[in-house]
Amino acid sequence: MTPVVSASSARPLTTPLDTFRRWLHERGLKTTSQRDDIARVFLTGNRHISVEELYAAVKKVNPRVGYATVYRTLRLLKECGVAVERHFNDGEARYEAAGGEKHGHDHFICERCARIIEFASAELDALDQRIARKLGAVISRRRLELYGICRECREGKR
Amino acid sequence: MTPVVSASSARPLTTPLDTFRRWLHERGLKTTSQRDDIARVFLTGNRHISVEELYAAVKKVNPRVGYATVYRTLRLLKECGVAVERHFNDGEARYEAAGGEKHGHDHFICERCARIIEFASAELDALDQRIARKLGAVISRRRLELYGICRECREGKR
DNA sequence: ATCGGTGCAAATTATTTGCAGGAGC
């Protein structure tokens, strides 16, 4: 398993927000203050944010947004590849910014403190391929979630 | 990955239905024809059945059942460990009979034909533990789903 | 000026719950 190290802090030439705006423009869709605000708050806020949390956070910046627009914009962000939808405890959806390079693609969910820890595992990537070969299948994506008690909770630090 | 082989066909001494009935009795709950029918149909029907499918199948056997009772009985089956709830495509819940020995505990979902293939992987079990150690966590359960195209679909046999 | 976008409220979907009557023990 590779540790989750932060990448360099150099600003990338193309931000996810740019990607989103360009994607909209390419298909004749419009840039609106709501879409901008929702995307900006989404990208700078917590990873694994729920719709409710995002809605509340956006309201603080721009009270002129409705729940429906948050849902509609999240769908666009998903479609253009900027956001990824997750369903951890089979409850409401949570969204994370794409670009798992800085983070892992898999998740550990602590059943005590509910924290979500991301990790990456090259061994797992390889194992996927071996399983695919055995099944005669081609794999396009995986979802791995480990549930348990995290280090902090185990050590009583929480 | 271990292949998914069928176990011997010898009838076990205690069936899941017995387990369910005993569990109900132990806590002063009642055995009713609805509960029996729902449990029986659930246990003999398709693995990964949805509530809707189960409801329809039970109706054929006993039209005197309501949707609510199917939900309520599934909850009981879950609580007594006979059924396990899954959420594959983040849509409606699907239930499978517990006792994954005969089947795998992990799932491959074909994105073309929607078939669900179970498999088990000892390598994966070991990898879980290595990941847990790295994270300093203790793992109680995992959810692994691989999505892609299955062999039959790839070979155009479907 | 033209479409697409937005808020709101109503519609949907999956699931749960209140209640009055019915069936186990």
Place this chain on the structure above:
DNA sequence: GCTCCTGCAAATAATTTGCACCGAT
């Protein structure tokens, strides 16, 4: 007979959609 159970319909919860007006290009 006392409870627990059931069906039905109404209530939730999460998400989507119809519609009249608004705003970006």
